[in-house]
Every structure is written in structure tokens, then in C-alpha cells.
Amino acid sequence: MSRSHNITFAALFAVAAFAFGHAADAATRGDDASIARGRYIVRIAGCNDCHTAGYAASGGTIPEKDWLLGDAVGWHGDWGTTYPPNLRLVLSAMNEDQWVKSAKTVQGRPPMPWFALRDMTEQDLRAVYRFVRQLRPVGTPSPAYVPPGTTPAGPVIRFPAAPK
Numbered sequence: 001m002s003r004s005h006n007i008t009f010a011a012l013f014a015v016a017a018f019a020f021g022h023a024a025d026a027a028t029r030g031d032d033a034s035i036a037r038g039r040y041i042v043r044i045a046g047c048n049d050c051h052t053a054g055y056a057a058s059g060g061t062i063p064e065k066d067w068l069l070g071d072a073v074g075w076h077g078d079w080g081t082t083y084p085p086n087l088r089l090v091l092s093a094m095n096e097d098q099w100v101k102s103a104k105t106v107q108g109r110p111p112m113p114w115f116a117l118r119d120m121t122e123q124d125l126r127a128v129y130r131f132v133r134q135l136r137p138v139g140t141p142s143p144a145y146v147p148p149g150t151t152p153a154g155p156v157i158r159f160p161a162a163p164k
């Protein structure tokens with residue numbers, strides 16, 4: 001192969017690589033913006049307060065790789081004892097559309113602010129999904145719900161009974 005051929009191939013390759021890189025960028029840019037938005041929502045909507053162990057006590061400094069893994073500390077009140085689920089596992093078990101539907105309709109037990117999910121725009125719910133899904137689906141499921149009248153095994157945060 002002559003030298004000029006080599007240069008032509010090199011130039012073609014560079015153009016192709018540039019064009020491909022550009023198209024790929026355009027395709028992922030929307031997703032990147034969505035993921036960044038999801039990260040922001042999770043951070044400011046307080047999801048970590050309950051779904052990330054120790055987040056509040058740390059002043060919100062738990063690294064992102066440890067976010068949303070759920071918590072084994074129960075919330076105990078007249079509804080029984082609830083445990084904030086590992087959202088990485090929960091979301092990895094559904095696709096994006098299923099998540100949007102579930103977020104709009106599920107009414108979790110206290111203290112889950114399910115109405116915050118219901119009132120979130122579809123675009124924001126999709127952003128939350130994309131952010132959570134690009135964190136790896138690791139960790140263990142949180143303890144199962146314990147109904148009223150049954151004493152939970154581990155530590156709990158106790159809510160006083162509602163005034164009569």
C-alpha cells in the first residue's frame with residue numbers, strides 16, 4: 001500500500017470515528033441529562049434520608065455508590081413496622097414504564113411519602129429511574145414488613161400512637 005493510501009485510510013477512519021462518536025454523543029446526551037436530573041431529585045427529595053442507611057446522621061455525605069441500598073432499621077407505629085426497601089433492587093425488577101405506573105399508583109405504608117412520587121412529573125420519574133438504574137443493582141433486600149401486634153426482631157424508630 002502506498003503512502004498516500006495510508007493517509008487516505010487514516011483520514012477516512014478519523015472522519016468515520018468522529019461522525020460515529022458524534023452520533024453516539026447525541027444519543028447519550030439526553031440520557032446523561034436525565035441521569036443528572038435524577039441524581040438531583042433523589043438528593044433533594046429526601047429519598048436517601050430513609051433508603052440510605054446513616055445518610056441523615058452523616059449530614060448527607062454518604063458516597064453515591066452507597067445510596068438507596070435500603071435500611072434494616074424499622075419504622076414502628078400503629079401501621080406495624082416498615083423498612084425502606086433497597087431501591088436499586090426494586091427498580092431493577094421493573095422496566096421504566098412499569099416504574100412510572102407503579103410510582104403514580106402505589107400507596108406505601110408510613111413513613112413513605114408515596115404522594116411525592118404520585119405528584120412527580122413523568123419526566124422526573126423517568127429521570128429518577130435512569131439514575132437509580134445506572135447505579136449497580138447490588139445489596140440485599142430490606143427486612144419484610146411486620147404487621148401490627150408482632151414484635152420486630154431488629155432496631156426500630158418508634159412513632160408515638162396517634163392522639164385519641
Ligand code: HEC
Binds near residue numbers: 048087108112116128
Ligand atoms: C421518611 C422515610 C422515607 C422517605 C423520605 C422516602 N421513603 Fe420510600 N419508603 C419508605 C418506607 C418505610 C417504605 C416501605 C413502605 C411499606 O412497606 O409499605 C418505602 C417504600 C418505597 C417504595 C416502594 C418499594 C416497593 O417495594 O414497592 C418506593 C418505590 C420508594 N419508597 C421510593 C422512594 C423515593 C424515590 C423517595 C424519594 C422521593 C422515597 N422513597 C422517600 C421510607 C421513605
